[in-house]
Amino acid sequence: MFVGFDYGTSNCAMAYVHNGQARLIPLYGSNTFAHSTLYACERSFIAEAVWQQLPQGEDKLLFAKSRSALLSQSRAGKQEHSIANVRDGLFFGQDAIDHYIAAPSEGYFIKSPKSFLGASGLRQQSVDFFEDVVAAMMLNVKIRAEEHLGQTITQAVIGRPVNFQGINAQHSNQQAQDILTAAGKRVGFREIEFLFEPLAAGFDFETRLTENKRVLVVDIGGGTTDCSMVLMGPAHIQQLDRAQDFLGHTGERVGGNDFDIQFAQKLLMPEFGINSPLSTGLPMPIMPFVNAMAINDIGAQTDFYDMKTTQLLEKLSRETTEPLLLNRFIKMREGKHNFAVVREAEGGKIALSTQSNCAIDLGFIESNLAPVCAAQDFAEVSTQLLQKISALITEAVAQAEAQPDIVYLTGGSAKSPLIQRVIRSLFGEQIAVVDGDHFGSVAAGLGVWAGRVFR
Structure with a gap:
């Protein structure tokens, strides 16, 4: 089967x-x-x-x-x-x-x-x-x-x-x-x-098209953003070789996880001492905090748990002017709670898609620790990631040398209002934007393709 x-x-x-x-x-x-x-x-x-x-x-x-x-x-x-x-x-x-x-x-x-x-x-x-x-x-x-x-x-x-x-x-x-x-x-x-x-997500959508269209599939998943401009519709759907229908492809490792990590680094790590001044007058080194939250980077995780980081944190404990904050960070590291912190950041990201602020429950680190984060602040710290996604979409359109008739938006992170704003800033109101099954369209499209190549 x-x-x-x-x-x-x-x-x-x-x-x-x-x-x-x-x-x-x-x-x-x-x-x-x-x-x-x-x-x-x-x-x-x-x-x-x-x-x-x-x-x-x-x-x-x-x-x-x-x-x-x-x-x-x-x-x-x-x-x-x-x-x-x-x-x-x-x-x-x-x-x-x-x-x-x-x-x-x-x-x-x-x-x-x-x-x-x-x-x-x-x-x-x-x-x-x-x-x-x-x-x-x-x-x-x-x-x-x-x-x-x-x-x-x-x-x-x-x-x-x-x-x-x-x-x-x-x-x-x-x-x-x-x-x-x-x-x-x-x-x-x-x-x-x-x-x-992104092509798989598009194939699922194609089964519902009654006319031939240029479709820009924007698939923003947990780990990557992929964009494909594809000719779709009744004249194309039965072809096994679709190479000539693919007008442009772009993709980069930037997705929902990166927004979670950025949220954690920029909005939560201040509660753990990332901005604390040192008694020496020097700023707090940020790499231990950045590495801690970079849970999708194997090198960063190796560095975070390395003995050199242990020695650095011991030194910083003697020099920080806010020892209570740094002690939270050390406690988080000793308990290997960095994944849990990013998971709470993900929950905060989701909450801020529908409300102006939310409290992040970090009670597993310290009782009653629940910093309040604002949607506007999250939007600001996400600017660089949104610019990368915008550039990927723009490059896919440039490769195709044509504007899409439809933008098909899929992937778990595509539901974010920040992403929706990027799409509208690029295409205005003239081009239809269709929301797919944000989580199931890729699997469904892969199933459709499996039915063609293995039948």
Whole structure:
């Protein structure tokens, strides 16, 4: 059986074709989405979970050889946690978030691993790790989908952004796609095709067009913004080779997560001492605070938890004129609460899309700590990100050498009124702007395409 698989930065979803229409597959009860999160009681459990489900043969032997140290650690970990199967020590989606919040320093938590797949300078050990993380998350979604469908899924069209990472894009894109392919093969996808996510979102929309149109698809997801100008409509929809219909593509790693991180850095970190003057007369170094909130940057996270940062914070504790604020920051670091702070920033971002201000509950750091943030302040600190998105849209139109007839707006972050203002500033009221299914259109479009390439 074939599916479309949206392995997203924020959420994962699968779609299949039934009676000619793409349908999202319920994964958790009636919920068709799973947060792109994983919590492991032991990091080694991730590798063993992948190894367990590999069929007997050379691939399983090679995998065991390359992960031998982790598999040995996993055996000891199972004894320590008194579990017989590592899957009892792995949690996904909302379960992963709940376990992380309950015990942030006791396990291993990863959010939005897709953000890291194109990172420059990854060593083979890191590539292996991300293959295992992606495979474990894919397997969780695949098993749940198969239970609902009552069939084994062997073919998948997987979505990918135009660019995973801005630096050395060609190498970055190949590395990320190779990781996704390796993970997909290990969980049982015998055939895998890839499709740009904005095009997938557009294909779902195309099924509802009755006239041929130039459609600018703007897909603003959790990790990336992708734009594609595509010829769509009845004259194009049945063609398997759509290369001549694609008039322009742009994409960059800027998405909803970046707005969350910017919110946390600029509006929340002042409560942790980022602006505190030092007794030496020098300003507070900002990099520890920036790195703490940059949860989608593997290098920043490594630096944040490095011993050099420990030593720097000890020095700053003696020099800061506001020790209570810096102590909050140190407490957050010791408890590994930086992911939770960014998660609260995300909630604040969502709240400010419909109200002028909101309080951010940081009571897990300190009782009654709830700074109030204003929508206007969030808009101001988001200016640079909005300019990047505007530039991507403008470049896609320039490549097409034509204005769109319709702007199709999709992706979880596209609901933001800040994004809506950018679109209207570029196109005014003359061009129709259509809001798609902000979370489901990519998966549905991947399902549509899977029905064409695997039929």
